[in-house]
Amino acid sequence: MRDGYDVLVVGAGPAGLAAAAAAAGHGARVGLIDAQAGAGGQVWRREVARTGPALARRGIAAALGHPGVAWLPQTQVVGAEAGALLVEDPQGGRWLGYRALVLAAGARELLLPFPGWTLPGVTGAGGLQALAKQGWPLRGCRVVIAGSGPLLLAAAVTARRHGAELLGVYEQAGGEHLRRFARGLWRWPGKAAQAAWMRARLAGVPYRCGSVVRRASGEARVQAVEVDGPHGLQRIACDLLAVGYGLLPNVELARLLGCALRQSGAHPCVDTDSRQRTSVEGIYAAGELCGIGGRDSARLEGAIAGHAAAGDDAGAARLQRPRRHARRFAERLDRHFALDPRVRALAEADTVICRCEDVPLSALDGHADARSARLATRCGMGACQGRICGGALAELGRFPRDGSRPPLFPARLSTLAADPVSFRDP
Numbered sequence: 026m027r028d029g030y031d032v033l034v035v036g037a038g039p040a041g042l043a044a045a046a047a048a049a050g051h052g053a054r055v056g057l058i059d060a061q062a063g064a065g066g067q068v069w070r071r072e073v074a075r076t077g078p079a080l081a082r083r084g085i086a087a088a089l090g091h092p093g094v095a096w097l098p099q100t101q102v103v104g105a106e107a108g109a110l111l112v113e114d115p116q117g118g119r120w121l122g123y124r125a126l127v128l129a130a131g132a133r134e135l136l137l138p139f140p141g142w143t144l145p146g147v148t149g150a151g152g153l154q155a156l157a158k159q160g161w162p163l164r165g166c167r168v169v170i171a172g173s174g175p176l177l178l179a180a181a182v183t184a185r186r187h188g189a190e191l192l193g194v195y196e197q198a199g200g201e202h203l204r205r206f207a208r209g210l211w212r213w214p215g216k217a218a219q220a221a222w223m224r225a226r227l228a229g230v231p232y233r234c235g236s237v238v239r240r241a242s243g244e245a246r247v248q249a250v251e252v253d254g255p256h257g258l259q260r261i262a263c264d265l266l267a268v269g270y271g272l273l274p275n276v277e278l279a280r281l282l283g284c285a286l287r288q289s290g291a292h293p294c295v296d297t298d299s300r301q302r303t304s305v306e307g308i309y310a311a312g313e314l315c316g317i318g319g320r321d322s323a324r325l326e327g328a329i330a331g332h333a334a335a336g337d338d339a340g341a342a343r344l345q346r347p348r349r350h351a352r353r354f355a356e357r358l359d360r361h362f363a364l365d366p367r368v369r370a371l372a373e374a375d376t377v378i379c380r381c382e383d384v385p386l387s388a389l390d391g392h393a394d395a396r397s398a399r400l401a402t403r404c405g406m407g408a409c410q411g412r413i414c415g416g417a418l419a420e421l422g423r424f425p426r427d428g429s430r431p432p433l434f435p436a437r438l439s440t441l442a443a444d445p446v447s448f449r450d451p
């Protein structure tokens with residue numbers, strides 16, 4: 026038996042929450058799905074023993090508190106067919122039907138392999154932030170944060186709040202790029218205020234531009250990192266290293282549903298029109314899925330998608346101007362935090378590329394595409410289904426990620442056998 030909704034929203038981050046609230050505001054019966062136990066997505070991930078910011082609390086309450094929204098936490102989409110999604114929650118698998126679907130599945134971190142990146146104690150920058158928010162102890166740990174983009178500062182603020190001793194934030198973009206980026210921030214006063222707030226919280230922490238982590242070393246876990254900066258190589262003893270090179274969109278479900286994608290740099294994102302309509306009738310997409318743009322454009326695009334999915338074109342039209350303004354910020358981010366070619370040359374022949382299946386870079390030589398590499402080496406066939414190594418290999422210019430196949434995530438056999446037959450209104 027299927028549950029059915031007028032509008033089904035996948036992802037309860039800023040985009041999905043805004044979509045659910047907007048669609049429910051027009052009287053639609055909305056289902057809001059997220060794999061996580063709490064709503065808020067990446068930026069508003071709930072922190073143990075701490076209430077979230079007011080904007081997060083308002084965004085979550087507007088969606089989850091609406092009587093027209095059915096909140097389905099710990100529910101992961103693992104498959105799809107026209108008009109229905111196969112989901113799995115702790116109780117089991119089932120199909121959910123929809124008249125309109127809003128995809129707001131967000132993004133994940135881009136991790137680029139370098140010697141030592143698989144040592145215990147090495148994480149992504151957002152990964153360290155998420156671990157700290159879930160209560161992983163950082164007090165007294167000596168932490169190095171590196172990679173690229175504003176997420177480094179956000180992760181550093183969280184780590185410091187949790188008692189970490191921050192040894193430095195190492196940004197790969199050059200100083201001149203960052204100064205030009207900062208000079209243009211006055212057009213987005215909210216972002217300028219956020220940047221100033223984070224810098225104030227990081228007073229005394231070295232922030233070094235044009236700097237790349239070349240190697241992590243240690244016996245059983247990371248003990249030191251080697252940073253290549255404008256003044257040469259520097260060795261830093263540390264307990265934890267967090268490295269992230271920005272974000273890449275989670276397009277797997279959209280691709281499975283046949284939505285057209287477009288390239289944004291080395292990575293695909295979902296192509297939409299100004300009403301967030303994808304190329305597939307009745308399917309909308311919003312937020313980071315449509316190109317990395319940050320929280321504000323995610324909220325606006327989510328609201329546009331929610332209005333449009335519920336048939337209110339005027340509501341969607343009203344938000345076009347602020348959306349364009351928010352997207353221009355994203356274009357600046359792309360330009361000024363563009364990756365230095367050094368970053369793509371860090372992996373050595375024996376550096377593990379696919380962590381799930383232990384495949385080194387040299388094993389991929391001679392393979393023209395991801396399929397050939399997968400068949401010969403199992404690269405991308407592990408639990409993450411190529412979400413980490415696929416993004417890295419695309420960025421390294423080896424081969425682009427290829428198609429999505431169900432199940433999108435490891436699922437129980439009983440879920441895959443769930444009967445996609447009859448349909449029940451909730």
Ligand SMILES: Cc1cc2nc3c(=O)[nH]c(=O)nc-3n(C[C@H](O)[C@H](O)[C@H](O)COP(=O)(O)OP(=O)(O)OC[C@H]3O[C@@H](n4cnc5c(N)ncnc54)[C@H](O)[C@@H]3O)c2cc1C
Pocket residue numbers: 035036037038039040041058059060061065066067068069100101102103129130131132133134151152154155176179180272275278311312313314318319320321323433
């Ligand atoms: C690790 C990480 C940390 C970040 N921290 C910050 C920060 O501190 N500050 C900041 O400004 N920005 C941060 N960002 C950027 C952030 O992604 C965006 O600014 C904002 O959260 C985007 O909103 P969104 O709704 O598009 O996507 P998200 O917030 O990413 O929400 C997407 C949601 O979809 C759910 N989902 C995805 N696929 C499925 C599926 N198949 N089934 C069910 N649910 C699914 C996910 O669980 C997630 O909750 C972070 C990003 C990452 C990856």
